[in-house]
Amino acid sequence: MKKLLTIDDLAELIQKSHAVIYNMISQGREGEDLPRSIKIGRSRRWPESEVDAWIQHQLDHASDSQKQTPANTSQKTINRV
Numbered sequence: 001m002k003k004l005l006t007i008d009d010l011a012e013l014i015q016k017s018h019a020v021i022y023n024m025i026s027q028g029r030e031g032e033d034l035p036r037s038i039k040i041g042r043s044r045r046w047p048e049s050e051v052d053a054w055i056q057h058q059l060d061h062a063s064d065s066q067k068q069t070p071a072n073t074s075q076k077t078i079n080r081v
Contacts, residue, residue: 004045010035013051 007018014021014034024034025044035054037044 003048004038004040005048005051007044010046010051013055 005013007021011018011021021034024030025037030036035046035051037046039045
């Protein structure tokens, strides 16, 4: 059986507060800015495999965007007064 993470577990993994996580859910940002959760009664749980896949996607996306950003090679100038 797959492990289901609590809000405390998720908050610790992604370094966000409970309030931020619940605000993201209410704004419909699950799947984009937050891993998808499931509701069990009145509680939410996050499948560990879903969280791992979401984190990996975020890491891949971050490394892709860094590759596309050209390095700043312009010369610095000194302002003279």
